Amino acid sequence: MTSDQRAAKPELEPPCPICVAPGARMIAVAHDRLFGIAFGNFHLYRCRSCGCVFQHPLPDSATLASFYPRQYWWSESRQSRFSSVLSRMERAYREFVALDHVRFLERCAAGAGSGRSLLDIGCGSGTFLHLARRRGFLPHGMDVSARAVAAAREQYGLAVRQGEIGSDVWKGRDFDLVTMFHVLEHLPDPRRAITYAGGLLKPGGRLILQVPNVASLQARIFGARWYGLDVPRHLINFTPQALRLLLGQAGFSCKLVPRFSLRDNPASLASSLAIGLDPIGRRGREKRSNAIMEGALEICYFGLVLLALLPALIESLCGRGGTLWAEARRKIGDSRFEIRDSRFENFESRISNRQFLRVLGSWR
Numbered sequence: 001m002t003s004d005q006r007a008a009k010p011e012l013e014p015p016c017p018i019c020v021a022p023g024a025r026m027i028a029v030a031h032d033r034l035f036g037i038a039f040g041n042f043h044l045y046r047c048r049s050c051g052c053v054f055q056h057p058l059p060d061s062a063t064l065a066s067f068y069p070r071q072y073w074w075s076e077s078r079q080s081r082f083s084s085v086l087s088r089m090e091r092a093y094r095e096f097v098a099l100d101h102v103r104f105l106e107r108c109a110a111g112a113g114s115g116r117s118l119l120d121i122g123c124g125s126g127t128f129l130h131l132a133r134r135r136g137f138l139p140h141g142m143d144v145s146a147r148a149v150a151a152a153r154e155q156y157g158l159a160v161r162q163g164e165i166g167s168d169v170w171k172g173r174d175f176d177l178v179t180m181f182h183v184l185e186h187l188p189d190p191r192r193a194i195t196y197a198g199g200l201l202k203p204g205g206r207l208i209l210q211v212p213n214v215a216s217l218q219a220r221i222f223g224a225r226w227y228g229l230d231v232p233r234h235l236i237n238f239t240p241q242a243l244r245l246l247l248g249q250a251g252f253s254c255k256l257v258p259r260f261s262l263r264d265n266p267a268s269l270a271s272s273l274a275i276g277l278d279p280i281g282r283r284g285r286e287k288r289s290n291a292i293m294e295g296a297l298e299i300c301y302f303g304l305v306l307l308a309l310l311p312a313l314i315e316s317l318c319g320r321g322g323t324l325w326a327e328a329r330r331k332i333g334d335s336r337f338e339i340r341d342s343r344f345e346n347f348e349s350r351i352s353n354r355q356f357l358r359v360l361g362s363w364r
Helices: 003-007 061-065 081-112 127-134 146-156 190-198 217-225 240-249 265-273 279-284 291-317 342-349 353-360
Strands: 025-030 042-046 053-055 117-121 138-143 160-162 175-181 201-212 252-257 323-330
Touching (some): 081 127, 081 323, 175 190, 190 201, 217 265, 217 291, 265 291, 279 291
Parallel strands (some): 138 160
Antiparallel strands (some): 025 042, 042 053
């Protein structure tokens, strides 16, 4: 999809890519706030049925790849002594907050039996897999980025392979646990990704997902400026209803877990408030300040994240946190995995579709 195509008048009320309901409503025209490398405007629509928010029209694969700068995936810097110190501090912080993901993994693994083999799809530079290995898991990873795969191998010595969803890089292998943290929202066909992940699971294995929650209070407050939308890289953004529907369509039963994410929820709130301070955004922009200024910006951002901790925790306790967590497995008649989470269930049952859309708020 070219810039000319993006500038063309979009289709009126396109069908939802998740529930296929017709008549989605355009809610915003947005641009690339994080990196500023994707030119033009992008149209966001909300499904009137499942509530998901999606970009339309969707970009082709080549255009989508151009939305990601070379520095999108984190790796430890060794450019100067000061930069190296900052990088080590960032690595320590990243490992500290990623332990929250490992704790959730352990919780899911306890219900999956004794198996500890793990595949992380979209593993990035491997921080999560490195920490999981420390807790006794047998880590494997895959990522579409050659740069991310190289970083994971170099920094942590991980068994990580380059490949996109649908590829046969792990052909002949299956795993007790497959994780996809913040992957589905980047894909034009998340249903295909769920099916692919399911094919890599052992019988009784668990699929563990995390995505931004477009029904969160953060999304309600910030609208089209919410960091979790990350236009134009996030193509389809999920509500609890939409994520549950997607998993059901792919043959999975699931339970949604309304839990606080130490790594993602406060950072999403902080970056929504001050997108210019976001470390990923600063790393991906071509023009950067000197090392001392970068250090000052890192300190400012860290302080903002600390201030965001309490409100992010409160919204999560209300069942409206910035991220959705899901534990899923193939449907085999186990009633435990047919039970919906009561906090999401009660929220959805109290309001009609029209009221639900109103609760999600107006978009600027």
